[in-house]
Amino acid sequence: MSTFSGIEIVRKSLYVNQKAIDITGHNIANANTEGYTRQQIILEAVGDNSRTLFSSSGATNIGRGVQLAQIKQVRDDYYDSMYRKEMGIQAELSTESSGYIYINSLMRNGRDDSISNMLTDLFDSIENLAANTENMTIREEVKQNAILFTENLNITADALMQYKTELNDDVATLAYEINDKAYQLVELNKLICEFEVTGATANELRDQRNLIADDLSGLMSVTVNERDNGEFQVMSGGYCLVDHYTVHEIEVKNNLESDAVEGTFNQLYWKDTGTKVLLTGGQLKGMQDIRDGNSQDKMGIDYVISQLDDLAGSIVEQFNSINSEGYTLPYGSNLSVSGADFFNSENLKASNIRISDALNENASNIAASDVSLNDSAGTSNNRNLMKLVALRDATGIMYGDASIGNLEDHIESVFSKVTITTGYAKARASSQDEIADYISSQRDSVSGVSLTEETINLTTYQKSYEAAANVMQVIDEMLDTLINMI
């Protein structure tokens, strides 16, 4: 062992501690950088491997100082995959929850101008008319209430349809965003592989890649694998979105003949295989569910609109069948006739329900009488109108195959279903928030920067550096002594 080997040890020590301080500085600098993973310096002792049996120091080996083994990212793949899974669910649930809340506000649930209150007003004015069938003011009031009711249904159905269209656009936008992110991942894969050929670790690039994978997991549920050979894969619903250097794009299709029901809305397909993208989570799934949900268990805009359509249809059917049995009030040159509609019977949808042209022309066309009034002065005959009054309490009403029951109860039940679903979605979203938050904290606990820790490290490395410098001074003095002996 040479006389100057101590200087080499000190050199290494100074170098390593300086590096360590740099890394600490880097960590501190990125304490608030999104997606940053803290880096840790791994040191190792350098041994004396010369195997000289009889060295100047005898049979003992003295180490040769320290060296920098690795600059390592501290992360736990388990938490990463958990995080992505929970984020996928969280994004789905919170999208659904806010979707339902929006549907609630579109339906003006529980407000004074809600559809059910409008129907109540209509029936109230009809009851009022029953006592005064010849009163044109009250007839006009019935007509106006009928118009308000239909307009209210129109507006609600239109607004829901509008929301559906917006969601439909968003679905396409998100699909393009997913493709875009997939291409970004491929670019990063290339960069990382090129960089890591040298044996170094591309920490910052990996951070970027993880961040994009995190974003992706919020859009659609994905699983991310990195193979031992460094190949990076993103899978979703059994299909490969990113296969290291290859992107398998998602394609947005609409106007599909093969898919008549949903055909006019954007559907997602894997471009290469032409199979439909199966979503299991993420914002995209939430949006599709709200857009397409058409049953009570999977409630979405389609379900609400179909319920409103049933309501509109059954009301038109019932009102018209009663009104056309009775006789209208003669007015001007118009005689008292039977067969007049109350509501327009074409295109029975909530979005275009309106009062009949006859009623629109004159409120006398509410057929209150059960006999023709042409030869009779009995204008306050309300026998037919009493059937409309009775309709209010009628139960067991059917519309096609749909069982409506009582009209007012039906509206209430549609609204309460929406309310319950919303409440449930909100509760689920908020408990999922807790889970996602917990996982996020766990991950942060491993990978996040703690300033206190970095300060302690800084002090430690600084002291080490000072100590190494002191050793240098001692060696220097030692050599000085040695040289001055001569």
Add this chain to the structure above:
Amino acid sequence: MRITNGMMARRSMKDIETAYKKLSDTSYSVSTGKKYENAYDDPVSANSLNRLKSDKKDIAKYYSNIDNATAAISDMETAVKDINSCMQKIMELCTNANNSSLSSSAKESLSQEIQQYKEQIITDLNYSSSGVYIFGGFNTKNKPVTADGGVYGYNGIDTLLMTDEETASAMSEKVSVNISKGMSMDIRISALEIMGTGENNMLNNIDALTNVIRADVFNNESYTAFNKVLEDNYDKVLINITKIGAAANRIDSVKTQLKSRESTLNDRISDVEDIDTEKAILNYKLAEQAYEASLSASVSAIQLSLLDFIE
């Protein structure tokens, strides 16, 4: 477990948000008096609330019917009571006429007086309230009772010539309204029910009476006969007054019942929907404290680091 600055910051942010949300909720409760803002915040309460409110609507819908019925009944009462007093006067005059010492001019003035009361009865039978004739069954536009010489028509049909079918059909023209669930009430009485039908109708009887008095052939015998038919007519009027009175009572009792059910429902709605003010204010104060505490705790927790203690 390592606690990092990011965790600490997010934790603090979340705690502050939670406390702030609570503050906003409780302040909503205090300022509006309602437990929650949106139905979906508490679906269970919202649903029972919907049920209660629809029960309440069920009750409220009868109020306007009851108002209609009350108005109709009070109109009928006014008219029929007036007819009642006219009939009393006519019967008094009938008694007065049974006096052989009366001069013919006195008899003439008596008959004229009787005729005037008859006119008054016709006016009462044609009583109209805001343009609606109330004793004409379904006919409310034209005067139901017409007088043409000694011929009295009801809705254009001569009462003396009315067939049984026509009478039955006219009597069945009742306008009814629902005053409570499954409970309806007729709010029209036909003039025929008051004045009687066929030959025995009140108006023809009165005319016959005046004719006899004018012809100066009124005697004890005819007095007894006329007194009897007029009594019959008068009884009909009384029966109708009783009917109307009974209807008014029924309406009152139904209304009282609905009112009490409504107030019970209001109490229950208030139980579900409204807050207990003291409790709400207390909750608000607690939320305020929690918010302040979370702010100050977060500030001191985030600000401090080891760096502050290294010299």
